[in-house]
Amino acid sequence: MIDLHLHTTASDGRSTPRELVERVAAAGITVMAVTDHDTMTALPDVQACASEYGIEAIPGIEITAVDDGRDVHMLGYFLDPTEPALNQFLAAQRATRVARVHTIAARLAELGAPIDLQALLDEAARNPGRSIGRPQVARALLQAGHVTHMQEAFDRFLASGAPAFVTRPGSPPEVVAGIIHRAGGLASLAHPGRTRIDARIPDLAAAGLDALEVYHSDHYASVIERYRQLASDLGLLMTGGSDFHGDPARGVEPGASTVPMPEWQRFSDARRRHAR
Numbered sequence: 001m002i003d004l005h006l007h008t009t010a011s012d013g014r015s016t017p018r019e020l021v022e023r024v025a026a027a028g029i030t031v032m033a034v035t036d037h038d039t040m041t042a043l044p045d046v047q048a049c050a051s052e053y054g055i056e057a058i059p060g061i062e063i064t065a066v067d068d069g070r071d072v073h074m075l076g077y078f079l080d081p082t083e084p085a086l087n088q089f090l091a092a093q094r095a096t097r098v099a100r101v102h103t104i105a106a107r108l109a110e111l112g113a114p115i116d117l118q119a120l121l122d123e124a125a126r127n128p129g130r131s132i133g134r135p136q137v138a139r140a141l142l143q144a145g146h147v148t149h150m151q152e153a154f155d156r157f158l159a160s161g162a163p164a165f166v167t168r169p170g171s172p173p174e175v176v177a178g179i180i181h182r183a184g185g186l187a188s189l190a191h192p193g194r195t196r197i198d199a200r201i202p203d204l205a206a207a208g209l210d211a212l213e214v215y216h217s218d219h220y221a222s223v224i225e226r227y228r229q230l231a232s233d234l235g236l237l238m239t240g241g242s243d244f245h246g247d248p249a250r251g252v253e254p255g256a257s258t259v260p261m262p263e264w265q266r267f268s269d270a271r272r273r274h275a276r
Contacts, residue, residue, distance in 0.1 A: 002259040004033040004060065004077065005190070005213065005241025008046070011036035011062075012135035014246030017045035020254075023244075025053040027255035031264065033060030033077060033241070038093040040081040041129035062190060063180070064093065066170030070160070072195055074176045075213060075239065078271045079185035086183040093170075094131045098124065100168050104137055107164040108146075108157060115140035134158045135245070150247060173200075174207040186210040186271060188239040193223040198230070205234040211267065215240025217257040237270055238263040 007013030008020050013036070015023065024032050032055055034046045040061050050057035059079050065072045079086065098121070105117040120140060124132050138153035147153045157164040171179075177187040188211035189195065189204065201212070214227045215238070231238050240263075242256040259267070 001027070001029045001255050002031040002261070002264045003027075003029045003241045003244070003254055003257075004031075004035070004058075004239050004259060005062075005075065005216070005243045005257075006032060006034050006254060007036055007062075007243075007245045008034055008042040010034075010039050010042040010129070011131045012133060012245060015244075017042045018049045020244075020246075021046060021049035021053060021055065021057075024050075024254045025055060027253065029055065029255050029258075031056045031058065032254075033058045035060040035062040035075055035241070036131065037062050037073075037133060038064060038090050038097065038131045039129050040079070040090075043081055059185070061090075061180075063090075063176050064168070064170060065173040065176040066168060067173055067197060067200065069167050070195075070197070071168065071170075072173050072197060073190035074173055074180065075188040075190045075211075076180035076183070076185040077188065077239070077267075079180060079183040081183075083183035086179060089171075089179050094129075096168060096170065097131050097133050100166050101132055101137060103166045104134070104158070104164050107166070108137075108141070111157070111163055113141060113144070113146040113157065113164075115144050115146075173204055173209070177204070177208050177210075181208060186237070186267070188213050188237070191216045191218055191243065192227055193219045201230065202234060205236055209236065210270065211237035211239045213240055214238040214263075215257045215259055217242050217244075217252045219257070237267045239267060 047057045061076045063074045065074050138150045141147045141153040180187040190213050212227050212231045240259040244254045
């Protein structure tokens with residue numbers, strides 16, 4: 001099985017690199033990619049642990065782009081984590097995340113739902129390269145007793161249109177795809193069924209988007225078929241994965257959604273052609 005969308009504690013996942021690899025191995029996954037948000041800090045530990053289990057761990061990331069004021073997540077695969085322009089871009093992304101969390105925390109305090117912001121900032125400072133964002137704020141709201149579960153935190157405070165939501169500045173998806181390509185990677189639009197920017201996908205394909213994340217734990221069979229057909233029509237490759245974060249309330253485990261072997265072979269072959 002191939003799962004190309006997994007998260008660790010380097011961003012908003014709850015599993016350390018070793019814990020994640022152990023769960024991946026138990027699920028019978030043979031190829032994995034950790035796609036933490038705006039950071040590749042976990043990659044060395046993940047690859048070292050994965051080698052102990054005979055699992056191929058390819059370099060991956062999930063970068064937040066912004067399109068018409070909306071977050072659009074772009075997955076990158078096979079990137080060189082040492083590429084200077086990539087690292088400069090990611091450092092700026094993480095700084096933007098911290099500034100956004102500051103603003104969100106101020107709004108929450110005004111709404112009568114203060115959180116321990118300093119604890120979040122201290123944790124990020126102790127772990128250079130770690131990114132923070134709304135999921136960590138949601139957990140802080142839960143710990144402070146303002147909500148009873150993570151989804152309530154988003155519904156009441158953090159989702160787009162909610163009173164503590166803060167629009168983030170950022171680069172458009174085309175620019176993020178270019179950053180991924182410059183680092184030697186392939187770019188895939190994450191969970192298009194959730195992102196819902198179908199009208200933009202042909203333009204993104206023309207601008208160099210390599211793939212769509214057709215297979216995702218939030219995609220029903222009809223959604224998978226719609227994006228499978230769209231990818232085929234536009235000549236795009238297909239990726240997929242569970243989007244595992246370790247949140248027990250969500251109930252998604254590694255391997256909940258996987259890439260069919262023929263699509264993985266096409267994607268892997270494209271990496272080799274791209275690298276030439």
